[in-house]
Amino acid sequence: MKDSGVPWIGEIPECWETIRLKFLLEGGLRNGLFKKKDQFGRGTKLVNVSDLYSGDFYINDDTLERVETTPKEVEMFGVHGGDLFFVRSSLKLEGIAIAACAKESEETRVFECHLVGGRPHKNRVNSRFVTYYLHSRTIRDRLISLAQTTTMTTISQDKIGGLPVLVPKLEEQHAIASYLDRKTAAIDSIIEKKQRLLTLLEEKRAALINHAVTKGLNPDVPMKDSGVPWIGEIPEHWRVMKLGYLGQLQNGLNIGGDSFGSGDPFISYGDVYNNAILPSNPVGLVRSSVNDQMKYSLRVGDVLFTRTSETIDDIGIASTCLQEISKVTFAGFLIRFRPLPGNLAPSFSSFLFRNQNIQGYFARNVNLVTRASLSQDILKTLPICLPPLNEQIQIAAHLSKMALAFEQLDRFLVRQVELLKERRQALITAAVTGKIDVRGEEA
Structure with a gap:
């Protein structure tokens, strides 16, 4: 060496x-x-x-x-x-x-x-x-x-x-690449099976959430046609309204890069993408003005949506604010929905807007060229199922208990996948940095 x-x-x-x-x-x-x-x-x-x-x-x-x-x-x-x-x-x-x-x-x-x-x-x-x-x-x-x-x-x-x-010499490069092709394929096969289980688990969880936020918890309640094909029937006493009639929309703060790193709390794209509920202590900081903090504020019950991304699947991901965050602002790649009082329980919103049917609606309607983009006009047309407020709170409480059970199983499978990926990554790193000699390995 x-x-x-x-x-x-x-x-x-x-x-x-x-x-x-x-x-x-x-x-x-x-x-x-x-x-x-x-x-x-x-x-x-x-x-x-x-x-x-x-x-x-x-x-x-x-x-x-x-x-x-x-x-x-x-x-x-x-x-x-x-x-x-x-x-x-x-x-x-x-x-x-x-x-x-x-x-x-x-x-x-x-x-x-x-x-x-x-x-x-x-x-x-x-x-x-x-x-x-x-x-x-x-x-x-x-x-x-x-x-x-x-x-x-x-x-x-x-x-x-x-x-x-x-x-290394070209012949050894070929040997390393062929070795890694074989070894990573074997690990990938195991990972794929674990990820399939995770997918099935997520599909089950998503189906239960979608059923609860569009059909309610009472299987014997009288139903009616919602008038929206992808929603289907809803309880007779529920309403369907477009999002634009339920509150106001606001794009986030666009500010120069030299304003970041110090100042007041800042909600980033990643804070929304990675969390159904907004973190109460975001790590991002920005030097925002008092006017910025008024225009781009967040209140309990506000919902942020991702509005631009490299892929359609990452558009319209929602995160709900459940705690006050003093002097906070949010990124320009996000859209804030602020409900009118009495329409939506914040806990219900955290399940309603994070369900796959709503993201499917966005996927069918967003613009996609080199990047996918969600506009306020599209967001305003989103049909929303509205149970009475007390029923929203009951549904959210039921789904919160269910989510805990799913999260435990999900964490177990995710950890197994992480360990396999770490093994794969370690193998690649060792081979391409010469820590292991693979030239004698047989196919």
Whole structure:
């Protein structure tokens, strides 16, 4: 072994080299193609951010969007088999610099402007090996540390290009990639079974919540047609109203990046995305004015929705405020719904707006080009089932007890999956940093 010359990597095998990524690429890194909304839906296949998130190391050509292109754009932004891509801007820190490799394809492809792309020298590096390397824990942590976060997380070409890459001889790169293909496939098979159980558990939980917030708890109550196909019948004494008639909507605070890091509490996109109930002590801070705190305030009963994301599935995720937060403001990537008094119990809202049928409604109606976007106009049209207020409180209490039982089983399965992923990650990291020698491993 010898010193790699990189403190956070440590020792590497004697015959390995340490080379910065930009020197392993033909022509370096480049940003992708920018296109207007009306140019999507036809033409050349387009690799975008969601394609890097939805795959596992490799881009799935079958799900690519299409966009109009010129021959010059295809020449400048064309995708070849083995090309590497990185996410250069993300709403979530953990999403930054996610990497994926393009497979060989007979179809013409280009890549979009939220990505950085590069073409490895085939006589120097194996693309599969480099992709595994970029997904190792050591390298993921390094890339995340190089990112900058304000309202969005970004990383520059220079930071990505300057990343040290450990480079064994080409034959050994092939051996490591093949070894990891086999080993990760075996672990992935077990993970898939555990995740299927989690999916079934979530489907059951979601079905019970949806039934409770649209049918109530009394199976013998007289029913009527709601007038909304995806809701179906509701109790005869309930109402259905569009969200726009039940309260007011407000987009969040847009402010310069230098205002973050100190000041007063700030609710971020992640605070909403990760929590059905808003955290009462958000970690984010922003130097907001008194006017900001009045316009972008939060009260008990307010509901925040995610309004923009890389994927449709992340649009319209809701989080309900159940505790006062002094001087708080919320991010511009969110929309606040403030109910009129007497319409919605806050505890009921935390279940009502977090159910899959409502998110399905958003998925059918949002705009999707390079990013998915939820407007106030779409949110206003959302049909809401309204039981009497006292019945809302009863339903919420019932669902809270049920949720505890589901959470215990969910935590058990999630921990098993986490341990398997840790094992997978440790295996990748050990192989691509030379901590284990796989050259003698048989297929």
